[in-house]
Amino acid sequence: MANVFWSNIFRKGDSELQVITQLWQHTPLFRDIPERHTRALCATMHLRDFKADEIIFTQGDQGAGAILVLDGEVRVSADKTELALLGNGDFFGEIALAAPERRTADARATTRSRLVYFLRQDLEEWIEHEPRLGARFLLNLSATLAQRLFAANKLIARQA
Amino acid sequence: MTWQQSPHIQTFKLFALVVAVCLGSFYLISSVLIPVIISFTLYALFQPAVLYLVRHDLNHALSILIVLVLLVFASALMIGFALPALIEQVSLLQAKLPQIVKQLELLLTDYGHRLSERIGADLDVSEITLSVLSKSSSIGQAALIEVSNRLINFVIICILVPFLTYYLLKDFKRVRNDMMNWLPNSSFELGWLIYYNVSTQLQSYTRGVMLQSLIMATFCSIGFSIIGLDIPLLMGAITGLFNLVPYIGPIISIVLALLVGAAMTPLDPAVLYLSVVVIIGAQIFDNVVVIPSIVANAVNLHPVQAILGIIIFGSLFGTVGIILAVPAIAAGKIVFKNIYADMANASLRATPAGA
Numbered sequence: 334m335a336n337v338f339w340s341n342i343f344r345k346g347d348s349e350l351q352v353i354t355q356l357w358q359h360t361p362l363f364r365d366i367p368e369r370h371t372r373a374l375c376a377t378m379h380l381r382d383f384k385a386d387e388i389i390f391t392q393g394d395q396g397a398g399a400i401l402v403l404d405g406e407v408r409v410s411a412d413k414t415e416l417a418l419l420g421n422g423d424f425f426g427e428i429a430l431a432a433p434e435r436r437t438a439d440a441r442a443t444t445r446s447r448l449v450y451f452l453r454q455d456l457e458e459w460i461e462h463e464p465r466l467g468a469r470f471l472l473n474l475s476a477t478l479a480q481r482l483f484a485a486n487k488l489i490a491r492q493a
Numbered sequence: 494m495t496w497q498q499s500p501h502i503q504t505f506k507l508f509a510l511v512v513a514v515c516l517g518s519f520y521l522i523s524s525v526l527i528p529v530i531i532s533f534t535l536y537a538l539f540q541p542a543v544l545y546l547v548r549h550d551l552n553h554a555l556s557i558l559i560v561l562v563l564l565v566f567a568s569a570l571m572i573g574f575a576l577p578a579l580i581e582q583v584s585l586l587q588a589k590l591p592q593i594v595k596q597l598e599l600l601l602t603d604y605g606h607r608l609s610e611r612i613g614a615d616l617d618v619s620e621i622t623l624s625v626l627s628k629s630s631s632i633g634q635a636a637l638i639e640v641s642n643r644l645i646n647f648v649i650i651c652i653l654v655p656f657l658t659y660y661l662l663k664d665f666k667r668v669r670n671d672m673m674n675w676l677p678n679s680s681f682e683l684g685w686l687i688y689y690n691v692s693t694q695l696q697s698y699t700r701g702v703m704l705q706s707l708i709m710a711t712f713c714s715i716g717f718s719i720i721g722l723d724i725p726l727l728m729g730a731i732t733g734l735f736n737l738v739p740y741i742g743p744i745i746s747i748v749l750a751l752l753v754g755a756a757m758t759p760l761d762p763a764v765l766y767l768s769v770v771v772i773i774g775a776q777i778f779d780n781v782v783v784i785p786s787i788v789a790n791a792v793n794l795h796p797v798q799a800i801l802g803i804i805i806f807g808s809l810f811g812t813v814g815i816i817l818a819v820p821a822i823a824a825g826k827i828v829f830k831n832i833y834a835d836m837a838n839a840s841l842r843a844t845p846a847g848a
Contacts, residue, residue: 379670381678390682393838397682454689461544
């Protein structure tokens, strides 16, 4: 039997790891990446629990990686304008995976939430292990960022 | 906003806390500090080799074992071939030490007499020289005896280092992740960013500096052999080792080479000049070829910061402090900058518009 005292309370259980893998696998970031590799990467990610109304990050903070909503709800806003309300399986903050840029919006948990941090450090270490899949992932990330840029341009054009 | 709430003060407070935690950790592990530093250095050096094997579909634990077995094999070869020669050269140096001191005494007394004649004052240089030299001679001999006495420590290090390195290569990332998970939500990303920046810089610095020392040791050993300096292998190894200490290390190497050259019988002034030429040549090669291609941008420190840091760390922590000064200051700068950026942003957000 596992020793409860010595077991790591932050470590993901097998079923939780399976859920996280499935959620990431359904995002455009992991398109064409085999599930067992996604699972190996997910095992290195970091689970964090947030209380209702707790700040996740604010505009101008230094970003360390992308965040997936495992459970709960997150409000993303900029200058008090709501940009998105994210639920289970949604991800945000992926710009920080590509470049050490500051956060461009605020994110706050609206309910008790469980979030999965996928840090640039994890990505770089994974790319060292799996350079080919890493290249695939970076292409997916570029496509996702391009789509977001396209959507933002359309929004600006509509507002103008 | 009061002055206590200013980002500068907040940053200083948090930075002081980080420094205190680091110093406390160093104090706690002070008895095994040297094996731990060596193991982390080996971890930084051999992690790419392990990753290379893992990428070629080898099991992680097996990859570590292969790398460590190769390391032990290479060390055994080095001990088998180079160590007897090095020990012989250390004994030679020990035997030559009184001669080196005598030669230095003659040089200083001669210089003192000439100085007395020039300034017209009656200086008893020989007494001052004798007192300084007798002290330095006894310190030098004591150091050599200390080196021999530390053989047991060396054996402990030889046993402990491979174990520590194996577990660092195998489990360091897991333990690191577990520890980072103890950070509060508000500092989680900042903590990781600081870790990422510091570890990236320290790893490239360690790899660069080790390779740089090896190149310098080889260059100087060959150079000293060609010019006919005594104990060339040992002097080359010492020059490579002193190269770990920026700015001050090469000067110490020149002084040591001059002392060894001065103790040669018969005294050949050409060897003295040429040994300086070899070290300066090695420094030029280092600055023009090695540093730009291997160590450049690893640490971004102003020479004054580095020299002051080496002196202060050396006086506080001795030899270990001298070697760790540059990477420690570079890491401290990154930590300070990141904390300040975070505090400044928090302060900006807290200040009402137009305030």
